[in-house]
Amino acid sequence: MESSTPPASTPVSVSVPKLRPLPQHGALSPNGAATNGGAATGTLTAPAPVQASPRPGTRPGAARGRAPRAEARPAESRLGRVYSKADQAPRLRQLMGVCGWAAVLGGVGLVLGLRGFVGILVGDAPSWYEPSTVAAGLIGIGLTVGAFLTVHRVRAPWVLLSCASVTLITAMVFTSVAF
Secondary structure, three states, rough: OOOOOOOOOOOOOOEEEEEEEEOOOOOOOOOOOEOOOOOOEEEEOOOOOOOOOOOOOOOOOOOOOOOOOOOOOOHHHOOOOOOHHHHHHOOOHHHHHHHHHHHHHHHHHHHHHHHHHHHHHOOOOOOHHHHHHHHHHHHHHHHHHHHHOOOOOOOOOHHHHHHHHHHHHHHOOOOOOOH
16 A cells, blocks of 8 residues: 655645643743643644555546545445435334333343242252243343344334243243243
């Protein structure tokens, strides 16, 4: 990757913070105020970095006969990306509903998990209980995560949370049968 320098006729400067030491503790600063030591900031003018052209020996836009642009467009706009409703932020009401439902699922799942944990520690659990409850819990967690990932959609989070509720009810049945 080669780097080129800007023409001498176009000065470019960028403000960069620079640290300079202050006098020692208890000394007076130039304006007469007492200082506690440390560093002060100032600015330093430096040339802006220049991006290399896509092909060595050419400048951007030269192949098409146009002048180079100040900023390159992002790759998405060059590909002609079409924005849809899925790219917009979700409605706050829907986001709050998904969060509330997921919180209820998590609370009930925590209670079931604690009951199952105590039953396993005591030794009353049948051999099928632990793997089936773990599988139901992992499926429910995966469906809840999927609901959060699809919160910008209209129906997908509600379908996924409904399926997660079914797996939680399944875990409840497992727990009631086992104990």
